[in-house]
Amino acid sequence: MTPERPTAPRFERLALIGCGLMGGSFALALRKAGLVKTIVGFSASEKTRQRAVELKVLDHACTNVADAVRGADLVLLAVPVGAMQVSFSAMRDALQPSALLMDVGSTKCDVIAAAQASLGERLSCFVPAHPIAGKEVAGIEHADSTLYQKRRTILTPLPQTSIQKMQAAHTVWTAIGSHVSTMTPEAHDATFAAVSHLPHLLAFAAVNALTAQPKGATFLEMAGPGFRDFSRIAASDAAVWRDILSANKTEVLMQVSHFRAALEQFENTLRLGDTPALQHLIQQASDVRSAWTLQAGNACNQDSED
Template sequence: MTPFTFDKLVIFGVGLIGGSLARALRERAGVAPGGRIVGVGRTRASAERARELGVVDDVASLDDDRELAAALAGADLILLAAPVAQTRPLLERILPFLGEHTIVTDAGSTKSDVVAAARAALGARAAQFVPGHPIAGRESSGVEAALPDLYVGRNVVLCPLPENRPADVARIDALWRVTGALVSTMSHEQHDRVFASVSHLPHLLSFALVERILSAPDAALKFSFAAGGFRDFTRIAASSPEMWRDVCLANRDALVDELDGYLAVLGQLRTAVLASDGATLEAVFSRSREARTQWQERGGLAPK
């Protein structure tokens, strides 16, 4: 395990993701004597809950210049764990108080838009910003749902900028490894293509299925006979509408590319069904089952 220490870590948005990182650092790495974790919320009150739970040591309000300046003074690291759409305004708010040696990272589930926001907000000081994405979630959210082992065995993707200092990237890498995560690196473009494919598109498709059923005059009858296949397929249709609206908008181009590729596959299957072409259907279904089964056998992912 790469050693990781810090004197001051500031987390913007202490919910499931930020709170779990704080709890992981406390329980797995130990916080050095004098080391502090500071939670910043839109208001002071929204971060207080995290202090009451012992997740952070100190809190500050985003709206109060004095509190924010005090929170950021001498910070080693800043983690943005607020909704992705807030990246640019948050960074603009942080910039006047950003120390020369402070490293900033984030936990957003899209990366090209975050990189653009960081460049727009920070200019040349975007060199201090190392984009990241921990792939971890639970059905519940909020700081109450934070777990010290949320990241154990989970992937964290870093998308370093060409202007990042290698030492800063290594430090963010070490931060996540301490939590038990598996850290990978790729470009932000590749990140967004990968997650459009395996995460964003499935969410869109799942929401769309429920919408399709709702639009039918006999929707109630249909829901009353929905069983296990529907249950699994639509579990992610219970996800946050605001979050997924933002993800779809932030990763628009990769998502539409992926959707178009998917529509081409559906078109082939539609043709095969209409032509009663059982051989094509069975070939596609067999390949899919084999790949899905292998994925599960290689470890898949169990809920936490």
């Protein structure tokens, strides 16, 4: 007999700290699934707070973090990773011990360090999370209740995280359509430096390298689908990616060194005119990419931002 899946809890009050694409999409997904009664939120921007209410993402907007968190049984921290520590500090005294607190940050070691420095006795409430989803556009206007469906969410619990909170986090993400995995924070940051942070860095650098050339604008006019697909993530939010790359710089720089070695290998084959070796390198990459897209259980093989 197949075991029954845990029933997702229904929350009385979701406090959304950071009313952008990721947080707004989580709120809409919970509302659509009937898993929350009331959604309140805080954004540093008054305009964003008002817009979130107009779009019915929030039932009520608060003017500070503590007021939003007070009385909430579920709190989602959806701010740039560079703003995590300030947010943790602002919510600590208002966070009730029974609440489930999660984030959606793309780096985990730095976020956990911020939580450890700021949350005190409330650290056991915190389940660090990273949904591998998003878009290259930001803002509450782009919030989408289906954003997390068929996407992977990584949980990186702390030793202090309660088992009950971990189970609740797993159930909530599953209930809105996500495939949940667990990793250590260190493994998470090393992995996503390779498969997310470096690719973003390369996209930013490639676009800048093109436009820095005297004829860059002319070249860009002739760009087609290949350039469009490769450069899509270069349109990502600059402040968000500034924080991600800075927070995970050790792992990112290690991946840069690996990429530089691979690029030099391609350069050498071109310089030497070694076409069989060049074809081998291209075929090797093509085979890996093809196998990855066909991999069973791969929840990230469609257009997604992470």
